[in-house]
Amino acid sequence: MYFRIDHPPVAFEDYVPFISEQMANELTGIAEDLRGMKVVHLNSTATGGGVAEILQSMVPLMDSLGIETERIVIKPQDDFFRVTKLIHNMLQGAPGSLSDDDWDTYHGAIQDVARDFEQDHLWNDVWFVHDPQLLPLAKLMTREPDSTWVWIGHIDLTSPNQRVMDNLLPLFFHYDRLVFSLDDYVPREVRDALPVVIAPPGIDPLNEKNVALEESEAWDIVAAMGIDPSRPLITQVSRFDAWKDPWGVIDAYRLARQDIPGLQLALLGLIQASDDPEAEAMVASVSDYAGDDPDVHLYAHADLPCSVSKAVNAFQTASRVVIQKSTREGFGLTVTEAMWKAKAMIGGNVGGIRLQIQDGINGYLVDSAQECGARIVQLLRDEDLNTRMGREARASVSRNYLLPRLTLDYLKAARSSQTEKGQSVHCKP
Ligand code: UDP
Numbered sequence: 001m002y003f004r005i006d007h008p009p010v011a012f013e014d015y016v017p018f019i020s021e022q023m024a025n026e027l028t029g030i031a032e033d034l035r036g037m038k039v040v041h042l043n044s045t046a047t048g049g050g051v052a053e054i055l056q057s058m059v060p061l062m063d064s065l066g067i068e069t070e071r072i073v074i075k076p077q078d079d080f081f082r083v084t085k086l087i088h089n090m091l092q093g094a095p096g097s098l099s100d101d102d103w104d105t106y107h108g109a110i111q112d113v114a115r116d117f118e119q120d121h122l123w124n125d126v127w128f129v130h131d132p133q134l135l136p137l138a139k140l141m142t143r144e145p146d147s148t149w150v151w152i153g154h155i156d157l158t159s160p161n162q163r164v165m166d167n168l169l170p171l172f173f174h175y176d177r178l179v180f181s182l183d184d185y186v187p188r189e190v191r192d193a194l195p196v197v198i199a200p201p202g203i204d205p206l207n208e209k210n211v212a213l214e215e216s217e218a219w220d221i222v223a224a225m226g227i228d229p230s231r232p233l234i235t236q237v238s239r240f241d242a243w244k245d246p247w248g249v250i251d252a253y254r255l256a257r258q259d260i261p262g263l264q265l266a267l268l269g270l271i272q273a274s275d276d277p278e279a280e281a282m283v284a285s286v287s288d289y290a291g292d293d294p295d296v297h298l299y300a301h302a303d304l305p306c307s308v309s310k311a312v313n314a315f316q317t318a319s320r321v322v323i324q325k326s327t328r329e330g331f332g333l334t335v336t337e338a339m340w341k342a343k344a345m346i347g348g349n350v351g352g353i354r355l356q357i358q359d360g361i362n363g364y365l366v367d368s369a370q371e372c373g374a375r376i377v378q379l380l381r382d383e384d385l386n387t388r389m390g391r392e393a394r395a396s397v398s399r400n401y402l403l404p405r406l407t408l409d410y411l412k413a414a415r416s417s418q419t420e421k422g423q424s425v426h427c428k429p
Contacts, residue, residue: 001116005046005071007056010206012064018205019404027404030411031065037125039069039414044084044133046073048273049239050201050333051130051154054406057204061407074134076109081275084133087168090161091132092243092328097163107136114140126414128152129175133275138174148417150410151175154201156243156328156351157185176417179410181331181352195417199409200355201331202401203340209309210340213317221314222266224305226297231262232380235319237312237337240269240282240300243328245348247289248369250296252325255373257295260380264295268315270308272300316341320386321379325372329353336401339363339393344386346375356401362392 016024041059043051055071062069083102090096098106114137126148129137138149151172157165157180165187172178172190179197180186186196203210219229227233234253238244246267253265267286272279283300290296304311316322322338324347329335331352338345339356345363347353357363364379366372379386 001076001112002072002074003046005056005059005073007060007071010057010060010064012061014206015061015404018398018402023404023408027065027408027411030408030415031067033415034067034126034411037067038123039067039126039128040122040124041069041071041128041130042074042134042137043071043130044074044076044081045273045275048271048276050331052273053333054201054403055130057207057403058407058410061204061403062411065407067411074109074113076112078277079105080109080133082277084275085277087132087164088155089243090164091168092156093159094161096161098167103167107140110134110136111140113137118142123147126150128410128414130154132168135168135171139171146418148177148414149175150177150179150413150417152179152199152410153185153330154181155185155330157187157330158328158351160187177413179413182355184351185330197409197413197416199406199413200352200401201333201336202403202406203333203336203397204403205340207309208307209313210337211313213310213313215317218314218317221306221311222318225299225302225311227264227266227318228262231264232260233264233266233315233319234321234323234376234380235266235268235315236323236325237268237315237334238324238326239272239276240267240279240286241276242278242282243326245325245327246282246286248325248327248372249323250286250289251369252323252372252376253296255370256376256380259377262295263376263380264297266297266299266315266319268299268312270299270302270304270311312337313341316343319343321346321376323372323376324348324353325366325369326350326353332356336397339390340397342387342390342394344379344389345393346372346379356396358392358396362389362396 059069059071083105128150130152181200223229236249257263316338322343324332324335326348329351335356347357349365349367359365364375
């Protein structure tokens with residue numbers, strides 16, 4: 001019912017050039033405080049989506065700091081993921097409710113996970129439990145007296161379906177710390193009742209996806225995937241998911257193309273999350289919507305000339321404008337990845353994207369496909385504006401949204417639970 005994932009080791013020293021001296025000292029100091037402790041990160045998918053992306057880098061980084069850290073992914077029956085996708089959608093605001101059977105499936109699967117952990121005598125000093133899929137775990141496990149349990153929510157909780165939220169609320173009270181990406185996401189019922197940490201995600205500057213790539217190499221890769229290097233390209237990198245509004249991106253592209261002849265659009269969704277049963281239907285729907293336009297390139301199951309990470313890097317690097325037209329977004333790693341490459345970003349005016357993009361300074365926030373189309377045209381026509389915004393975008397990522405800062409926030413949450421039980425801390429960047 002669960003498996004461990006090993007990640008290649010990294011060296012903390014390699015991150016030092018990307019962070020301030022103060023942050024490097026804080027990280028090594030907190031690692032010293034936590035030395036000898038055993039830490040686990042738990043989530044529900046090995047690949048696909050932002051949490052898997054963060055953990056594949058954070059687990060080796062914590063290890064490199066001298067904190068014994070492992071990664072465990074649960075492996076429940078498929079029906080669990082049908083239910084947890086409903087929960088995910090409803091927590092992001094979708095209407096509806098779950099049946100009693102659905103709730104039984106959810107709690108029953110995590111009960112099985114808890115039983116397996118206990119049978120295997122799995123113990124840890126610090127348990128980082130990611131996202132709603134695993135939320136019941138702290139209640140269902142027999143906790144070691146000194147262990148610290150931290151739940152980390154990565155989704156957009158701006159306006160959750162209250163019925164589902166009410167059902168989940170008691171589960172929060174079994175954790176020592178709750179981490180949210182934005183202050184806006186903290187449910188009012190827990191705001192003053194539980195210790196809350198605000199920690200927006202960050203990207204790994206050493207990942208193949210984020211290291212500097214020559215534009216010429218980027219164009220070679222996208223050309224090998226069918227893009228014409230002589231014409232402009234815009235891209236959205238995202239799992240095929242309704243909240244990412246791929247249809248709206250196509251609408252925006254169609255509008256922009258009226259002013260930018262020859263414009264090409266890439267929708268890159270090469271990794272579907274194994275905990276998302278809706279993905280294939282979504283690919284079919286978007287593909288239908290794109291019709292037979294040869295300049296809309298939809299990549300879901302493509303043969304690649306390189307790794308997926310390098311392909312993402314290449315598309316973000318080769319595009320003059322990158323889009324993330326989400327209608328809900330806890331925090332878009334894709335937004336930060338493109339901004340790190342000094343791209344002027346156009347993002348949906350929702351959730352974490354509002355924190356990531358300062359409208360008119362390091363990108364644009366949009367509320368409709370029409371607005372998105374107009375901004376695409378503006379940024380493709382005005383090279384100076386595009387370059388200026390891209391420069392601001394890179395600087396804001398460097399200041400706020402790199403992995404070491406996020407790692408420090410999580411470690412502080414764990415340490416504060418042990419030393420300041422009951423107090424609320426805020427780790428804003
Ligand atoms: N991603 C990828 N290949 C793809 C599509 C997405 O590697 O074809 C990655 C993307 O680069 C980012 C992550 O998946 O690192 C998505 O995280 P984000 O926070 O943007 O959205 P989520 O999928 O968690 O909703």
